[in-house]
Amino acid sequence: MVVADRRGDGKLHAKVTDRSGNDHGDLVSSSSLVQYRAATGDMLQAQNESGEPATLEWASRQAYGLAKDGAASLVWDHGVMRAQRAARRDTDADADELETVWANGLVARLEKRDLPPQELAPGRTVSGKAWVTTLTKDGVVAGHSIWFEHDQVFAYQLAGLTDGIVWIGPEHLKADYGGWPFKPDLAWLNLQTIAAHHFKTLTAKQGFVAKRCETPQPSRLAQFFFPTVQANEAGCDRLHYFDATVLRDCCDDHDRCYSKVGCTERSWWQFWKSWSCDACNMVAVSCFLSGNFMDPCLFKYAWAC
Secondary structure (H helix, E strand, O other), rough: OOOEEOOOOOOOOEEOOOOOEEEEEEEEEEEOOOEOOOOOEEEEEEEEOOOOOOHHHHHHHHHHHHHHOOOOOOOEOEEEEEEEEOOOOOHHOOOOOOEEEEEOOOEEEEEHHEEEEEEEEOOEEEEEEEEEEEEEOOEEEEEEEEOOOOOOOEEEEEOOOOOOOEEEOOHHHHHHHHHHHHHHHHHHHHHHEEEEEEEHHHHHOOOOOOOOOOOOOOOOOHHOOOOOOOOOOOOOOOOHHHHHOOHHHHHHHHHHHHHHHHHHHOOOOOOOOHHHHHHHHHHHHHHHHHOOOOHHOOOOOOOOO
C-alpha cells in the first residue's frame, strides 16, 4: 500500500506499507531533490531528474518501485528511478485499488473487476477487465465511471448531472484523433471522474460564464474532455488572486473571446488551424501588461468576434 500526499511545504510525501501496516520505506520529493528511506533505515538522496510533473501519482510510483526493487545501482527510466537490474514496472497492472481524495469532500475510489458481456448502448456490447470508479461527495455516492480495457470504452454517470449513462469509445475519436490520443491509466480515470463532476456542477449552478458574445454549443465529447469557458470557473483561471484586481476584466474578456471562437486550453498557438484563438491570447497578454481593458470582441484581429 502506498499513501501519498502533498504537505504545506509543497513537497510530495509517499509512505509504503503492507496491509498489516509494516513499514516498507518512505519518500520525500521536491522539484529538485528526491529523498528515500528504506525499511532498513538506509537513506538515498538524489537530484530530481525525472522530468515529470510533481504529482502524487508519480510519487506513489517512485516510492513503490524503490520499495519493491531496492535502491542500489539506480538509473532514470521514463521519469522514474529504478534498480538497473530490475525490469520496468507497470504499476497500473500491480495495483488493485486506487483512492483519490480531492477538495470539497470528493473522493474517487477505483477497483478492478471482470465483467460479463453487457449492452452499453444499442448495438454496443462491452465486457472483460474493467476499472470501476465510485465517486462520493461528503460520504454520499455521487456517480460512477468505468473503463473497459479491451474495448477501449469509457462510460460515466453522475447523479443529478447526467441524463443516464454517457459513453465514449474509439469510434467517437477516430475522425479527430484516430482513436484514443493517450493511454488511460488508473489516476486518469479517478481524476477524469472528479473533473466531470466539477465542471458539470459549475455548469448546472451558474450556466455559461461568457455572456456578451453569442456562444456556439460545443460537442459533448469535446466539452467533456476539454471544457471550454462555458463550463469554466469565473475569473482568472489558476490566477484567482487577480480576481479582485483591475486585471479581472482581462480574464473575463479572454474567456468571452475563447467562448465565441470555440477555443480551449489545447488551442494555444495552433496557428496552423486558426489565428482566432491566438488573437484572444495576444489581447489578454497585452491587457495584463498594460492593465488596460481591451474587449477582444471589439479587437479587429479577433475575426470570429
